[in-house]
Amino acid sequence: MPVTPVVPSVSTLRPLGLDEVHITGGFWAHRQEVNARGTLAHIGARLESEGWLPNFDLAAQSRVSEGRLPEGRRGREFADSEVYKYLEALAWETGRTGDADLEQRLRATVARVAAAQEPDGYLNTAFGRPGQPPRWSDLAWGHELYCLGHLFQAAVARHRTAPGADDGLVEIARRAADLICATFGRDGNPGVCGHPEIEVALVELGRALDVPAYIDQAALFVERRGHGVLGDIEWGRSYFQDDVSVREATVLRGHAVRANYLAAGAADVAAERDDLQLLDALRTQWETTIARRTYLTGGQGSHHQDEAFGEDWELPADRAYSETCAGVGSIMFSWRMLLATADPRYADLVERTLYNVVATSPSDDGCAFFYANPLHQRVPGAVPDPDATSPRASSSLRAPWFEVSCCPPNVARTLASLDAYVATATDDGIQLHQYASCAIRTTLPSGAEIALDVQTGYPAEGRVRIEIGADAEFELSLRVPAWAEGASVQVAGVVDAAAPGVHRVRRAFRRGDVVELTLPVAPRVTRPDPRIDAARGCIAVERGPEVFALESVDLDGFDDVADAVAGAEPIAHDGQVWLPIARRDERDDTWPYAGAESAASLTPVEMPLVPYHSWGNRGPSTMRVWIPTA
């Protein structure tokens, strides 16, 4: 079974795992290195200093002698889940690299978690002890099942990267999952968790441990939802997707992380049940969400108040929430749809979201993070105190930690398992979905021994060189992104045009053969659908999968991107992207609505843009992705 987060029993594409794909260099390899060396240690230290890991120690002591909880417990009700996401990231990273230090950290952490588990399998530091609310007493907001879902994903990662390891993580998960099935089964507690996550996790744990009951329980949770089981709240039942059943919904709505996690779990259920009706409902939801409720960056969620999707076309750049975790959730959902359908649009969105949301969040040293990812920063953010804990979506620069700190470990587990999102296989084919320098080794059911070595400077460069390392007949499928009009593929000296979609090369490859994909990565101008009111009259600049931004630190002659006007076409030189930018004449500070059109005499000057994922790394700045035209 592949060493990867998602292994459907039934799928169109079979994922290739960490044992089959190794990212070897370039954009993502660098970020994985920072993740391994910087982020994981940072998270471990913060989980300790914030008390979220010590909560487990207190819980363990409470089992022996009462009285350390609830008083000593720190953090929000879902703090346990950050420990589990950290464990998941450690498991993938040790699986990827065999790092002994990380392995030791993982084992030490698991031991502390294990000590807190109740004899019947229950595990949560915020519920169930004297002075705490009883177990399952607040399904809407308590996050008990959500936390256990993250525990299960960690256990799956451990099970697949270190089968038979004696640390006990898998057994902790199994006991908790058995308790959930006994408690929430068909004749048991009819509730669901306010924050989806248990669904996707139970399916995968069931797949990993071959326990169909876990998958049945996940299917139950998916089907129960949408019938008002969670009660009403000020923001409406849509907040936790309890307004409409998954089968009947036509678009993602409500809290953007919840919505994507649920959709990912439902996609897993659809795969296990070969349920085409459910899959079709999810496809419709995905398509409408992408067409009407997704930012250019792939980011999702327009509301700060409820961290939710807005209505169709409600995509403000300045108040974009675009939570990092919603990006991770969107990748989870899209990846499962890709495995089920092989439709390259899903991989397009995964790529866009990886480059412009996931890669945007961490700082260069991996020790500070964006929680929200707006497309327009109106006021230069403050530099957060490195020792402080920030509100989650403050308009600061990247912050080391948050009161709700879901994003850092979510980024960490995604980067640590990223190799698993590069390629898939079919009976007699390999599909490349993401372009990174990497080595791929696998055997196809057809018997073909696959050895591919990919070299590329993507995304800055458009050339992707794939060298065949072993004689084999198979079909090599290359995703041609939707933006890549004019791409070409050269095989054995013959150049073919490669239209957006999937380009297939089937042949009896010989060792040393080279397939070369050339993607057009000249900077290009992008315009919004006219119904996206917040971006009307603006252009954005993209290069390959990267969205670009104008930062005020790069302005010449003025100091606020509010006054910038874009002219003409972007160009690339000196490895940078440049756009003619003029300064709009200042207007008086008077009533800003008038009958006359403002006439402007604008002389644009070439100014540099930066990849959106790298903005905010040079100190406080204003920034915008959508730049008004004259």
Next chain:
Amino acid sequence: MPVTPVVPSVSTLRPLGLDEVHITGGFWAHRQEVNARGTLAHIGARLESEGWLPNFDLAAQSRVSEGRLPEGRRGREFADSEVYKYLEALAWETGRTGDADLEQRLRATVARVAAAQEPDGYLNTAFGRPGQPPRWSDLAWGHELYCLGHLFQAAVARHRTAPGADDGLVEIARRAADLICATFGRDGNPGVCGHPEIEVALVELGRALDVPAYIDQAALFVERRGHGVLGDIEWGRSYFQDDVSVREATVLRGHAVRANYLAAGAADVAAERDDLQLLDALRTQWETTIARRTYLTGGQGSHHQDEAFGEDWELPADRAYSETCAGVGSIMFSWRMLLATADPRYADLVERTLYNVVATSPSDDGCAFFYANPLHQRVPGAVPDPDATSPRASSSLRAPWFEVSCCPPNVARTLASLDAYVATATDDGIQLHQYASCAIRTTLPSGAEIALDVQTGYPAEGRVRIEIGADAEFELSLRVPAWAEGASVQVAGVVDAAAPGVHRVRRAFRRGDVVELTLPVAPRVTRPDPRIDAARGCIAVERGPEVFALESVDLDGFDDVADAVAGAEPIAHDGQVWLPIARRDERDDTWPYAGAESAASLTPVEMPLVPYHSWGNRGPSTMRVWIPTA
């Protein structure tokens, strides 16, 4: 002393009160009638059924026999204040009309409030009893001083409309104010209330009862603020204006109601102290706020999350919060600045806010209200259950009541005292600020006996006819709104152009003389400052002070304002305003960002617009004020 909410000791303009100005017909008279007959009874019934008035009965019983509070108390911590705003509205309305039924309701309500007051003057149903938090234990969020502020404004209204009345309301206020001064004086508790209101109220109570200590206390509260006395919160100290002192602030920020109430109180303090430095700071704040943080409607507040102003130019139409109470607060602030400076821009904003925020909130029958006033409704709102209590800013149609129901009584007290905002006097002049059919009778310090009868169909019509009812020499000042290019004034058959600002007519008027102001009320196109990103590429239509909107129920051939494109110029016929509107070609539901510009072949058809204040009265509809151009 004039019968009016604000009577500065020192001012440029002297307000004329309800005893001097009577609105006699037209737009506002109709709304005052609905307010008196519909809204006040509705509010009274709801205060009863929601338990917010019965809270006082419970508090009174608790004083005799313990145990009815806190268990029985209902509503949020500031529920008392809605009772006080209701009392204020009743006082103004009885003062305006002498309505005996309302007088009886007022007296009955005061009696219940009186019974709950503690012997030392303390009065709040949520604090201070066994089982309740101690008095003044939560200044940041407890709203104790805020509630008493509204009590004082009610007492001022009663004192001025029924001097010497034996109901006791004024004495209740006096006892509470004395307690506040004893508790929060210069050597006492150094705190301030998280929600400003006590400042404006203490000044006025001090003016009304001639107690300088109350004004001193208000000045203390104003000066203390802005020095971090309230603690930090996720949204920042700016939320309750505790980030920067009032003297140093350059713009309104944070919670929009709090910001305006504080500014109004500070303006009162500046007037009493003749403090030109403070006044100048407030002028700057007002000017920047108007230039950069105010909607076309006069509405203020761009954030749902913290009900706050956004950054400069952050004025989303769809997520506009524009709380009705922020509009009331803005009028409070602007009115005080007008009295202090005579600058007609303040009256311009009062007018704009009255027509497009205050008049928008209540339904035609005065028994349902908008809490938030967005300029773009993307999804048809649901019709609220008439018996239910709605979340405050749901995207429903006007709702009968809210969990936080500050807006209905705030509208009620504003409409009941509206006559007091029509005109002012100087030593030898009368200034007309708002145009409504009305009768004005007063005597100037110069000795001139003023009798003016104003007749107008404004704002639908632009002619304002002012007939002089008594021989007198004085200066008649007419505000010419900033939008009124081409206005004219006819006096004794001679027509003069009247430029925006103030047009003055000084002469020895004879009884029967007529001054006729003609304001241009043809519909006009308005364009946003190019830095207002959310309205870029759009026009709005205005007629006089009224902003217009396109509602989907009026669309011909399609059903969502998202697809509307505006062409050419608006016209008026059949008493309605029409704009050529085309339907944009539908696009596929795919990725909405593309390189190509969308070409559209659009054939506009004349469609009716409605005054924004009347939208949402014909059932669920989508709506927009800013309409994209091709």
